[in-house]
Amino acid sequence: MDSFIVISLIxxxxxxxxxxxxxxxxxxxxRKVIAHIQVxxxxxxxxxxxxxxxxxxxxxxxxxxxxxxxxxxKLLYLAAPFLAMTLALLSIAVIPFGPVINVAGYxxxxxxxxxxxxxxxxxxxxSMGVYGIVLAGWSSNNKYSLLGGLRSSAQMISYELPLxxxxxxxxxxxxxxxxxxxxxxxxxxxxxxxxxxxxxxxxFSFIVFLIAGFAETNRVPFDLPEAENExxxxxxxxxxxxxxxxxxxxxxxxxxxxxxMATLLFLGGWVxxxxxxYGSRFVPAVIFALAGAVMLYHGMHPARRRDQMxxxxxxILFFLIAAVFLLPIVQSWLDPLFWFCAKTGAILFxxxxxxxxxxxxxYDQLMGFTWKVLFPVAVxxxxxxxxxxxxxS
Amino acid sequence: MDVILFLIFAxxxxxxxxxxxxxxxxxxxxxxxxxxMGSLAVLxxxxxxxxxxxxxxIVYAGAIMVLFVFVIMLLNAGAEVRKGQSSMALFLGGPLxxxxxxxxxxxxxxxxxxxxxHFGGFRGGSAQDVGRALFTTYLLPFEVTSILILIAILGxxxxxxxxxx
Numbered sequence: 230m231d232s233f234i235v236i237s238l239i240x241x242x243x244x245x246x247x248x249x250x251x252x253x254x255x256x257x258x259x260r261k262v263i264a265h266i267q268v269x270x271x272x273x274x275x276x277x278x279x280x281x282x283x284x285x286x287x288x289x290x291x292x293x294x295x296x297x298x299x300x301x302x303k304l305l306y307l308a309a310p311f312l313a314m315t316l317a318l319l320s321i322a323v324i325p326f327g328p329v330i331n332v333a334g335y336x337x338x339x340x341x342x343x344x345x346x347x348x349x350x351x352x353x354x355x356s357m358g359v360y361g362i363v364l365a366g367w368s369s370n371n372k373y374s375l376l377g378g379l380r381s382s383a384q385m386i387s388y389e390l391p392l393x394x395x396x397x398x399x400x401x402x403x404x405x406x407x408x409x410x411x412x413x414x415x416x417x418x419x420x421x422x423x424x425x426x427x428x429x430x431x432x433f434s435f436i437v438f439l440i441a442g443f444a445e446t447n448r449v450p451f452d453l454p455e456a457e458n459e460x461x462x463x464x465x466x467x468x469x470x471x472x473x474x475x476x477x478x479x480x481x482x483x484x485x486x487x488x489x490m491a492t493l494l495f496l497g498g499w500v501x502x503x504x505x506x507y508g509s510r511f512v513p514a515v516i517f518a519l520a521g522a523v524m525l526y527h528g529m530h531p532a533r534r535r536d537q538m539x540x541x542x543x544x545i546l547f548f549l550i551a552a553v554f555l556l557p558i559v560q561s562w563l564d565p566l567f568w569f570c571a572k573t574g575a576i577l578f579x580x581x582x583x584x585x586x587x588x589x590x591x592y593d594q595l596m597g598f599t600w601k602v603l604f605p606v607a608v609x610x611x612x613x614x615x616x617x618x619x620x621x622s
Numbered sequence: 623m624d625v626i627l628f629l630i631f632a633x634x635x636x637x638x639x640x641x642x643x644x645x646x647x648x649x650x651x652x653x654x655x656x657x658x659m660g661s662l663a664v665l666x667x668x669x670x671x672x673x674x675x676x677x678x679x680i681v682y683a684g685a686i687m688v689l690f691v692f693v694i695m696l697l698n699a700g701a702e703v704r705k706g707q708s709s710m711a712l713f714l715g716g717p718l719x720x721x722x723x724x725x726x727x728x729x730x731x732x733x734x735x736x737x738x739x740h741f742g743g744f745r746g747g748s749a750q751d752v753g754r755a756l757f758t759t760y761l762l763p764f765e766v767t768s769i770l771i772l773i774a775i776l777g778x779x780x781x782x783x784x785x786x787x
Contacts, residue, residue: 302649305649305653345672345748346672346676346748349673349676349677350676353679353680353683356679356680356684356685356688357683359684359688360653360656360688363688363692363695364649364653366695367691367695375695375698379692379695382688382692382695385688386688386689386692389684
């Protein structure tokens, strides 16, 4: 019992430390990717390739003046960023990153806790998350904030329906609500993943889930609540310093949650695309070695003088990581973690990619799209899936 | 542990429920109601009805109350003003409230004599059990309720249409 508490505490600390670091660096990744889409270098001054930019941003946000608008509803104004942040971070508690493993004689799951209603827990927490945004918009006593909050609540109520229906379809196939069991049912090969799994591949609900997920996290092209050309900054117009930062972090945390859920529900979680005996266990090492080789090559022929030092260092680092992936002791838990992060990372990249390429919807288009397109597609998909599952089983 | 948690969330639920009525601003009342829904969900969870707890949060706290808050914000309702309050309300209402509470306690005592609460002892709160019960034992009430809700939605649309023309 005591070892259980100690292990759980260690896991909580590790998961949240990693999550917060990833939150900070996701911002750097986003700026870099969008910069490259727009053919410019992006953050480059703070540290090699701007790698210390998140640290500089955090220091800047912490030291900014914290303003409180007059006539704001003080209690709700202060509670809103706290709510948004807490609820955004809470979902990670049930997300499994890997199978049950043995570390130093202790048997533990790579997951903070496995609820038998894990999927519903994530849905419940994310459906509460809208309060942070709505209350922020209302309590600021600012018409732009209020409009942002209103848009956000209307949008989140509307998109939650197709989102829930899209989640229900793969659950019918997997026949469980526990996120851990959900992945176990998809183990094997890529054909067992819910997105391709018989009797009815869930490709439609995967697409509906992703689109609704974009809307739920207020990302482009659905970022109407913070449309800067009409609403200044939307619901967080009046927020500054760390309160502003917590809305920012909440948005990124929600992105990570949606990506994790898409991975777990549709893409087989930590399961490799083909079984380990056919060589999937060498894929991580090969990828990291390739990345290291590319970096070494560019370090030899640097485009900018400062790359002469930084790129070879990172190249060697990547080779070391590749070597670690080949160690048989750590392979049992590092490989699942790699596949989970690879899939989640791919979806996060899609989030950023879409932001770099798509324009924003008009408000009536946004509402028409969910009620007239997404919702019927999700319902028909759920009906067909249910029918086929009932016929086959 | 269970008892302490129960007491904490029961107190939050009761205080929140009183706060819904006492608060003069509709948004504050709505937020208190969300608190009540949340603590009710925790009470369900303590009893072992985890599916019901999740459904409570998703449906009531997440969907219905967001809609409430949305409407309050859309109408931009300000704080209520106390006016025309008769002192009769206090003199008659107070004793009536106490009498009602005593009656409720008495009825619960009479209806469930000697029933002990076992925290987490309830089996049959999983999604499978609830689903099976809904589609076998309670199929007729379930379907009738669905049709009732459908009629309500259609009615709302018809009423809204009339105003638009």
